[in-house]
Amino acid sequence: MPANIHLPTVSSFLKLLCAVLQISGFVQIRQHRVANHRWCMTGAFIVYCLFLISCLTYHAVVVSTGSRGHGWIRPVYCTILITHTVLAAAIVPMVVVTLLRGLRLAVEKHRPLARLVLPLWR
Numbered sequence: 091m092p093a094n095i096h097l098p099t100v101s102s103f104l105k106l107l108c109a110v111l112q113i114s115g116f117v118q119i120r121q122h123r124v125a126n127h128r129w130c131m132t133g134a135f136i137v138y139c140l141f142l143i144s145c146l147t148y149h150a151v152v153v154s155t156g157s158r159g160h161g162w163i164r165p166v167y168c169t170i171l172i173t174h175t176v177l178a179a180a181i182v183p184m185v186v187v188t189l190l191r192g193l194r195l196a197v198e199k200h201r202p203l204a205r206l207v208l209p210l211w212r
């Protein structure tokens with residue numbers, strides 16, 4: 091990996107771009123602009139994939155981010171870290187299914203799942 095690429099900065103930028111596309115996609119569908127919604131959400135998904143690649147590459151290269159604290163804060167930190175990791179993995183197939191249902195215009199199945207997934211997709 092080139093030394094001048096700071097992956098946490100890249101990941102943060104991609105996460106921000108993904109959030110902007112998600113919010114834009116939501117605004118578009120509330121205004122019944124289905125084509126704009128499709129482009130925003132498909133774009134958000136592509137950016138999200140790039141974010142995952144950046145994030146996983148960073149964690150593969152930097153095995154540990156250092157101290158997890160001492161005393162009472164350590165179990166608190168570990169609980170947040172473990173639940174975050176499990177939920178971050180669980181959301182991926184849910185986003186894929188939501189996107190595929192949207193692309194197939196299976197609206198009656200897409201809408202209820204999408205309303206659940208969108209607020210969790212971070």
Ligand code: HEM
Nearest residue numbers: 119124128131132185188189192193197201204205207208
């Ligand atoms: C992971 C990607 C996606 C997410 C998170 C998402 C999210 C949503 C949400 C939250 C709604 C409900 C809006 C409301 O409350 O009224 C919705 C509706 C809808 N979405 Fe998506 N969407 C995604 C991808 C797509 C794609 C690719 C299409 C393709 C055209 C699409 C088409 C639609 C349609 C047709 C509706 C129903 C609009 C209506 O109720 O009239 N979505 N989507």
